Amino acid sequence: MNSSSFGILGGDRRQLALAESIAGDGFTVVTCGFENAEFLDTDIKKADLRRTAAMCGTLLLPLPVTIDGKNVKAEYAEYPIPLDETFVEALEGHRVYGGMLGRALAACPQLEDVPMEDYYAREDFALRNAAVTAEGALEFAMREYPGTLCGSRCLVAGFGRIGSQLAPRLRALGATVSVTVRRSETAALVEAAGCRPVPIEKLEDGGSYDIVFNTVPALIFTRHVLSAFPHGMLLIDLSSSPGGVDMPAAQKLGLRALHAFSLPAKVAPRAAGEIIKQTVYQMMRE
Amino acid sequence: MNSSSFGILGGDRRQLALAESIAGDGFTVVTCGFENAEFLDTDIKKADLRRTAAMCGTLLLPLPVTIDGKNVKAEYAEYPIPLDETFVEALEGHRVYGGMLGRALAACPQLEDVPMEDYYAREDFALRNAAVTAEGALEFAMREYPGTLCGSRCLVAGFGRIGSQLAPRLRALGATVSVTVRRSETAALVEAAGCRPVPIEKLEDGGSYDIVFNTVPALIFTRHVLSAFPHGMLLIDLSSSPGGVDMPAAQKLGLRALHAFSLPAKVAPRAAGEIIKQTVYQMMRE
Amino acid sequence: MNSSSFGILGGDRRQLALAESIAGDGFTVVTCGFENAEFLDTDIKKADLRRTAAMCGTLLLPLPVTIDGKNVKAEYAEYPIPLDETFVEALEGHRVYGGMLGRALAACPQLEDVPMEDYYAREDFALRNAAVTAEGALEFAMREYPGTLCGSRCLVAGFGRIGSQLAPRLRALGATVSVTVRRSETAALVEAAGCRPVPIEKLEDGGSYDIVFNTVPALIFTRHVLSAFPHGMLLIDLSSSPGGVDMPAAQKLGLRALHAFSLPAKVAPRAAGEIIKQTVYQMMRE
Amino acid sequence: MNSSSFGILGGDRRQLALAESIAGDGFTVVTCGFENAEFLDTDIKKADLRRTAAMCGTLLLPLPVTIDGKNVKAEYAEYPIPLDETFVEALEGHRVYGGMLGRALAACPQLEDVPMEDYYAREDFALRNAAVTAEGALEFAMREYPGTLCGSRCLVAGFGRIGSQLAPRLRALGATVSVTVRRSETAALVEAAGCRPVPIEKLEDGGSYDIVFNTVPALIFTRHVLSAFPHGMLLIDLSSSPGGVDMPAAQKLGLRALHAFSLPAKVAPRAAGEIIKQTVYQMMRE
CATH class of the missing domain: 3.40.50.720 (NAD(P)-binding Rossmann-like Domain)
Structure with missing residues (x-):
């Protein structure tokens, strides 16, 4: 051995x-x-x-x-x-x-x-995975959205590990980006990233978005909330199963709501394998 | 009527x-x-x-x-x-x-x-189309490359309409970006975009790249040039048919060389339709 | 009343x-x-x-x-x-x-x-202040550095509130950015921002930097560490008084080491006043 | 010799x-x-x-x-x-x-x-100089504007060598950026950079800007145009002497209009010297 x-x-x-x-x-x-x-x-x-x-x-x-x-x-x-x-x-x-x-x-x-x-x-694994997920979300959105991200109006729900990596990437590609926030601290970070903070309680006011990305693992996109968004809008749920979107309601309301589960394994297996390796090496050193 | x-x-x-x-x-x-x-x-x-x-x-x-x-x-x-x-x-x-x-x-x-x-x-049409192509190239690369663009080492051959839009987008997503240049003016622009200019005559020296994007509509990736790049490297040809890559040579050398023709129509038909509309409206005004 | x-x-x-x-x-x-x-x-x-x-x-x-x-x-x-x-x-x-x-x-x-x-x-105040400090650090560096940030090689010591806002801004302006890290989690975030993580224990190995920004409120730039950096290098200490740089040693070693204390009040009083207002309004709502 | x-x-x-x-x-x-x-x-x-x-x-x-x-x-x-x-x-x-x-x-x-x-x-000299000017304009604006560029609303007049380098830098720092355009081609490039094109003939409609940068070497900011902008707004003229702003009118209208001539020599002499060297070396090689 x-x-x-x-x-x-x-x-x-x-x-x-x-x-x-x-x-x-x-x-x-x-x-x-x-x-x-x-x-x-x-x-x-x-x-x-x-x-x-x-x-x-x-x-x-x-x-x-x-x-x-x-x-x-x-x-x-x-x-x-x-x-x-x-x-x-x-x-x-x-x-x-x-x-x-x-x-x-x-x-x-x-x-x-x-x-x-x-x-x-481990937190380092989670963060590296989130970076892969954020890039995977761009790929997913590019594939599903018939326009370009450049010039699109995006809403990112949540500014945790994934949301905080996704929002600046969307902006860097030329999108106008809003981010839902619960706390004043998060609003500060969102503004510093050149994005617009939207208090979570205003989510039900909807808005003229082309694409909404959900990263929050709780049912925040209820039928009531969904009804405030425009027909045909693309809604991508990145939160882990069962997700944060009332999918049947979304379909009925004419939204294009899609799950994007397990993105790292699907879109970037080599990066995902690399992350496991880096994390294990790090654990062996500790 | x-x-x-x-x-x-x-x-x-x-x-x-x-x-x-x-x-x-x-x-x-x-x-x-x-x-x-x-x-x-x-x-x-x-x-x-x-x-x-x-x-x-x-x-x-x-x-x-x-x-x-x-x-x-x-x-x-x-x-x-x-x-x-x-x-x-x-x-x-x-x-x-x-x-x-x-x-x-x-x-x-x-x-x-x-x-x-x-x-x-028209030039305005060509430029708008190039922006769609640049974003489409990102999507194409994300799909084909098993790692993430973030952290990858990319080479963009050409800094015309498409290359000059693609290189900054790659960098904005966290890649390290080199760009082939023919003229000193282009080198100036490439550096100002935070990228590294590579004189075209040095292309045959190869380099440790993960992904190469060709935008030049001339056969610059000859067998000789291709042999300087690492086995397994991804090479995406964005130039219009017949392209700028000796495809049979690339396959033999173990490179993953792929054509990405007509990206706007494929990856973003709505954006492509929008561009036609904007251009026609503009022509009607002139 | x-x-x-x-x-x-x-x-x-x-x-x-x-x-x-x-x-x-x-x-x-x-x-x-x-x-x-x-x-x-x-x-x-x-x-x-x-x-x-x-x-x-x-x-x-x-x-x-x-x-x-x-x-x-x-x-x-x-x-x-x-x-x-x-x-x-x-x-x-x-x-x-x-x-x-x-x-x-x-x-x-x-x-x-x-x-x-x-x-x-309050954390929200601290974060907004950090954003102003980060932009103030850019201004300070632009004024003191005789070259351009675009194309420069920067090291940011620390990836807390200020460092995590400064590093991406430097990169966005075309610099190549390294960041000192203590923990594997931070390295993950630094890489996701397109920067290069440098383990803090490697700081004493120095490096070919044009500008170093310190944000760590502890004496990490000791004489020993400073001696590893190139003569003439610019070192800007953003940490609060007494700072993290052995200033006398720095002068003797021929480094240009400068304090940049209280940046928000100095470089952006209106933004700083705005932050106080936003925070107080928020406190009144809570 | x-x-x-x-x-x-x-x-x-x-x-x-x-x-x-x-x-x-x-x-x-x-x-x-x-x-x-x-x-x-x-x-x-x-x-x-x-x-x-x-x-x-x-x-x-x-x-x-x-x-x-x-x-x-x-x-x-x-x-x-x-x-x-x-x-x-x-x-x-x-x-x-x-x-x-x-x-x-x-x-x-x-x-x-x-x-x-x-x-x-030479064009390469002009382009490299424009990059230094663009970064110098950021420094100038940061010094004169009491808020932060992050979150500010900027207008860049002109999208030539300087404007096309300045606008993306402003956006990268978190500003919302509009750019005046004369031609449909330029509008295409402006949009691809994540900025909003404003037809030059609409300049007289003014707008809610915090900072305006002029790069056009012609008197486009006449008294009539200036009167459409908000009191207290900062207007930085980067165009070469005599500039593009009716300065006496600006003062009377309560705008803060400032010349920023010869930025490279002032803000970044080393970079400016480097550019001369690079250009001369290039000329010697040709």
Whole structure:
């Protein structure tokens, strides 16, 4: 077992990019659950769980570790990797990093005994992910909006991690940008970014926007609020499921309301894999 | 025949948006060659060529007027609109505006006698189109590049209408941007935009770029030049067909070289339609 | 005593602008300690302390309320406004807002019994002030640096309220910007802003910078650190007194190190007055 | 006479910076007319005209070469450098570069026989100078405007070399920017930069601006036009003397109208010297 060897257990395009990137840094990379994947770097090995664990000091689990609560998420796997006793044993004695560990722990309580760290729970990971999401939101909007962002009137609901990265990017591309705010502090930051703050309680007054981006994970775009916006307006919900928009109401009112969930994995898997790598490296240094 | 009525003869999604936009300005709009299209504005009429001409003082032809040299370009038409004598007669006595008239004139010499103006030949049209192309290039790059533009190293070949709009947008999104230049004046402008000028003769020295955008309509990315760039690099050719990249050589060298032709029509038909409208309105005022 | 009347007790150019701005909103404004000031708005009254208190429901004290601990800061006063019993009595029964109340309370303990609120202690005030400071830092740098910010290599030490507003502005003007960071979260934000994060422990490695801006209120630019920077480099200390730069060492090492204290009051008194007004209005609403 | 030696004949702070910069590139630099100047680079020589010419293959004259038509402009000279026969003889057989040669030729017709080149007449010089002027205009505005540019409403008259560099910088700092335009092409560029085009003929309608920048070298801000702008507004004239603003009328109307002539030499002499150097090097290569 080598401390400068990384085992990648399952995942999607992000973990595929992650494997390539770590190998590119000169480390040994062994993958399990990537039977159907093709790596550009021919030094990346494919192995079963037992051999991967035997060869690697550090094991990286995907984000999330599991979706169904039974197996490790592994889109490229020929054979499933069950969350069972064998899995727990394989992890023991390794440095283990995974994303959204909660679900996996609920599904497989024995994992409690394995010291694992959650990269998804870290603020630096969240911020880097938000930057990718913000750029992904631009791409999503460019694809769906038949005009150009340049010259468009945009409203960003929320000025948290994602909103505060999205609003200046929209403005930099030539849009006129308003941002909903709850607190006076946020209004100060919004103005300093060259955008117009809109008190959240005024949201129901609507406005002449071409595109609205929601980043708030709460139902703020209710039927009542939605009815104040112009027919045909594009509304992109970036908040995590179930989102902040009453979708059925939006459709009835003639708005083009769309979910844009999980943007990093979809629009920029390499950047997303890079972020996981940077975060894990940082955790190893700490 | 009404001088505040516009007849739209054929076209694609841009002309569809154009019809909606002109109708939204309160003018009467009659379309010919849109049998299979559905308009949001129910006041937009569908008619045959004769009736359209009879009702409208101004007739708008698509961009280009014709592709096959036989019929007017009309993607939504049930029945073709041939470039024949009937067509010439219908146009007579109207203000006629079209895009890329040359091809139509070559196909139907009798059109020479009809006073027509080419909106595509105007500088304001070209500049507005370039702005749409620049934003479309961002979208194209975001879709194809698995990382984020933020933090990427980009090279823009050419600093004309498109390059000079693309480079600052890339930088505004957080990329480090180099631009090829031929003349000292251009180098001055490139530096003033916070980008790094690269003399065109140094292009063959290559460089560590993640994405290269070509806007130069000449074969500057020859096999020799391409061989200086890193394997796996993304190269997007925005120049008009046949483009400025030796595509077969690029594939062989392991570069991801892609054409991005006709971006405005594809990525932002409404913006493209709006530009045609603005240009025609401007021409009518002059 | 009128609740829509504002009494301005002492101050500098900011309070002068504050008086004009509040009067411009249609409120009655009475000033005390502005005998030598000239107001553009002729409706602004000048009065003594007793009459000011009698006419106004809301009293605004300057920032800081006092410098010498004896009198209210009043640059335009013919007669001093002592922090004595008469002052305390005048304040009683009013809504009183002031900046940096601590110093005044230490000097005049009876003030403890007067309900006063400190606008300087609020986060929204601090953020708006930081925006003004960031722009003031640009002006200061432009004046002192004989080259242009466009094309310059800048280092910003600290990414708090001021640094996070300054770095993107520098980059927007065409500079290449590095930012010192302590934590991985901050590095994420710095990269998302198109800047380069430099771990604070690497500061002693120096670098080829044209201008360094310090925003950290701790002595991080020690002789040892300073010795790593190039002769002639401009170093602007934006942190509050006593600052974060070993000034004597800097001079000896041939660096141009300058303090830029109290920028908002100096470079943008009207903006600074506006911020006080916005904050007080906000406090009145809460 | 050495071809890699540069003789600097007279000038102001720009030529002082120019001398330092050329010496920093490793060339021999001899100065004439800098008796009262102090150079940081101790290798820079001071000599009289004859010796300077004897030692240097290339001679650089200031910008402008002469102001009074009698002597070379030389702010640091103890002894004047007359535009006489001796001067003409000294220049003969050298590569000579100067700025605004016209005035010197008018004053000393024998100079016609000396092959000289005018760096000021070149487009690359003009563009680089415009970039310095644009940044200088920001500094000027920040100093004179008591608010912040962030959040201000600006109008830029003209979108030529200077206006097209100034408008995006203002917007990047958070201002809302309008630009006067004459032609539809310019309107297209203005919109693509995220600014609002205002047809020049609408200038007389005025508008709610905080700051107006004039870059047009023609009297467009007549009394009639000025009367449409708000009392107290700041108007900065960047156009070359006599400027584009009816100054007496502006004062009477209560506008704060200021000239900002010769910004590069004043606000950024090092950058201005650098531009002369870059241009001369470029001319030597061509």
